[in-house]
Each structure stands twice: as structure tokens, then as C-alpha cells.
Amino acid sequence: MATMNSTSSFPYDTDEARWRAVQARDPGADGHFVYGVRTTGVYCRPSSSARLPRRENVEFFDTSAAAEAAGFRPSRRTKGDQTIAATERATLVAEVCRRIEASETLPTLDELADQAGMSPFHLHRVFKAETGLTPKAYAAAQRARRLREELSATDGSVTEAIYEAGFGSSSRFYEASDQMLGMRARDYRAGGAGAAIRFAVGQCSLGAILVARSQRGVCAIFLGDDPERLVRDLQDQFPKAELIGGDPSFEQLVAEVVGFVESPSIGLNLPLDVRGTAFQERVWQALREIPPGTTVSYTELAERIGSPKSVRAVAQACGANTIAVAIPCHRVVRRDGDISGYRWGVERKRELLQRERG
Numbered sequence: 001m002a003t004m005n006s007t008s009s010f011p012y013d014t015d016e017a018r019w020r021a022v023q024a025r026d027p028g029a030d031g032h033f034v035y036g037v038r039t040t041g042v043y044c045r046p047s048s049s050a051r052l053p054r055r056e057n058v059e060f061f062d063t064s065a066a067a068e069a070a071g072f073r074p075s076r077r078t079k080g081d082q083t084i085a086a087t088e089r090a091t092l093v094a095e096v097c098r099r100i101e102a103s104e105t106l107p108t109l110d111e112l113a114d115q116a117g118m119s120p121f122h123l124h125r126v127f128k129a130e131t132g133l134t135p136k137a138y139a140a141a142q143r144a145r146r147l148r149e150e151l152s153a154t155d156g157s158v159t160e161a162i163y164e165a166g167f168g169s170s171s172r173f174y175e176a177s178d179q180m181l182g183m184r185a186r187d188y189r190a191g192g193a194g195a196a197i198r199f200a201v202g203q204c205s206l207g208a209i210l211v212a213r214s215q216r217g218v219c220a221i222f223l224g225d226d227p228e229r230l231v232r233d234l235q236d237q238f239p240k241a242e243l244i245g246g247d248p249s250f251e252q253l254v255a256e257v258v259g260f261v262e263s264p265s266i267g268l269n270l271p272l273d274v275r276g277t278a279f280q281e282r283v284w285q286a287l288r289e290i291p292p293g294t295t296v297s298y299t300e301l302a303e304r305i306g307s308p309k310s311v312r313a314v315a316q317a318c319g320a321n322t323i324a325v326a327i328p329c330h331r332v333v334r335r336d337g338d339i340s341g342y343r344w345g346v347e348r349k350r351e352l353l354q355r356e357r358g
Helices: 015-023 064-069 076-102 109-116 120-131 135-152 158-164 170-181 185-189 227-237 248-262 278-288 298-304 311-320 346-357
Strands: 034-037 042-044 058-061 196-204 207-213 218-224 242-245
Touching: 015 058, 034 064, 042 064, 058 064, 076 109, 076 120, 076 135, 109 120, 109 135, 120 135, 196 227, 196 248, 207 227, 207 248, 218 227, 278 298, 278 311, 298 311
Parallel strands: 196 242
Antiparallel strands: 034 042, 034 058, 196 207, 207 218
């Protein structure tokens, strides 16, 4: 795999260049692409010492996964090197992540690619496959994290926090602040003071249900046995926000959520105010893409977000989800299919799944 360097040439972007690399058995091309041989059904690294195939029988793929999806299997030499290649790819992406995190201003994709010795397209693809985010989305998440940290500091002005978080001007910050914080920066610094969150508690066949909405969207859906406990949980989550009991129009939103709990087939499409780490938000987005009536394992979910070794972290992100049913963490089960690990109780999880399957 290419390492971080200052070269700006990307010699493996065309099929002609890739074929030349295969002919030369160029080790520098490893990690940039693989080639499949139609007559044998296997794919190899560019530097493979296997017998050179005829050009008309060769097909190029950006990744081994793409080659396997096309029906090719790894050669014995390639299979032995896959673990090494995966480690090198993870190392390179980690270096790019550190470069993004350390930058005072957001680097462009071209800048990151130039430093990594890769084409922008190749870096974009590899980075997203490894992290589940594009470099731009990762950079935005890091800047939002940095901003939250700066605003939570005990000293310094809001303006100073804006510049310390990497915004070149206050106008650029205010264009994005609502999406990043869900409230004004000064309100966030005050622990949510001044932010208005409307909520209401209702009843459904699964017990008590609390629905809360900020200016941006639904920020909490709690399930439980004790309505008062649900309200206390909301207060703990937003300790300095202004909590406002729902009016008749808000009661309609609660009824919509309750209706979905009772009859999942009607669907639920609500604007959500999702706040978490970059990793958590990747997991929560993947959860929303699981079709009703189906389940995936924590291992499968980790693979879907491009972090197959992060099974435990995926489970923790599911447990950190505070928006029940709308972010359907109940659709994740253990590898053996057993139902466990639900913030609002295993029996509620089992019942939700049975209703969706029904």
C-alpha cells in the first residue's frame, strides 16, 4: 500500500497504466488495484509472481472485494497477503485521519490525496471503505467535535472557540452551526440553556413512551414502565434546556410514534436531531437502513459501516441510541440470532421484532 509522501503523480488510474504495472510486477501498485484472470477465475496483486496472463483475459478492479463480487477468487499468493494489505490500508487511513485532526483548517481532498501519494478518487474510495465516512464528512465531524470541546471550556469567548475549531470566519460558522450543535453556540456553551425542547408522555402497549423534539427534530424517544422516570431521564440528557410540555399539535406527533409502535407497517418518517460521535452517527445511519422485519448481527453491522473489528464499539453505539424505534437498534441481534442487549428491555425488543415480522 502506498505510504504518506509528497508525490503528486498517480500512475495507476488507467487500464493501460495498470497493465504496464502488471507486466513489470510493480510492488508499488499493490494496494491500488487487483487484476482478475477470466480463464482461471482468480485475481492477483500487480506484483504477483504468477504466470503473466494474456491482456484480453485480464480485468482490473479497485479492490479485492470488487473482484470477489464479480465472481473471482483470490489466488493462493493473494490470499496470503490480504491480512497484510488490510493492515497497511488501515495504517494509511489512520494517518490521513490524524492529518485531518491536526489541521488548523479543513484540508481539501486533493491536498490529502497528494500527501498520501494517491489519486483523489482512490483515497476517497479507500477512506470511505475503511471508516464508513468520506474524508469531507470525517473532517466536518472532527470540526464539530472540536467546536463542542472549545465551547465547553470554562474560559474564552464564543468567537475564540469558533476560530480554534478551524472556522476561517464567523460567517462560515453560523452557516453550519445549527446543523452541528442543534442550537446557538452561546446556548450550547451554557449547557443547552435557552434551547427549547418540547415533549409529551403517552401510553402504548409496550408501556410508557416519551417523545421529545428540539428545534431541529425529534431528539428523544424513550420507552419504559414509569412515566416520571422517563421525564427525569430527559432532564438528565438536557440538564439546562427549557423543557416544555406538549400542546395539542405536539400530541399528534406522539400519536404518530405510538401508531408506528403498534403497527410498524405504517412506517415512520420523522426529522431527527441526532447528536453523537462520528462513529456513533455512522452506526445510527446504518441502523436506519435496515428494512423493517429484518435483523442483522452486531458483526454484520460492523461490516456494513466498514469497521469489521469494531463489533464491541457498534454494540455500545446501539446502547447509546436515545431515539427508540426511529433509529431501530432493536433490529440488531447476536450472531446466533438470540435477542439481547436493548436499552429499553429485551422483552420490548422481542415484541417490536415480532410485530414487524407479522
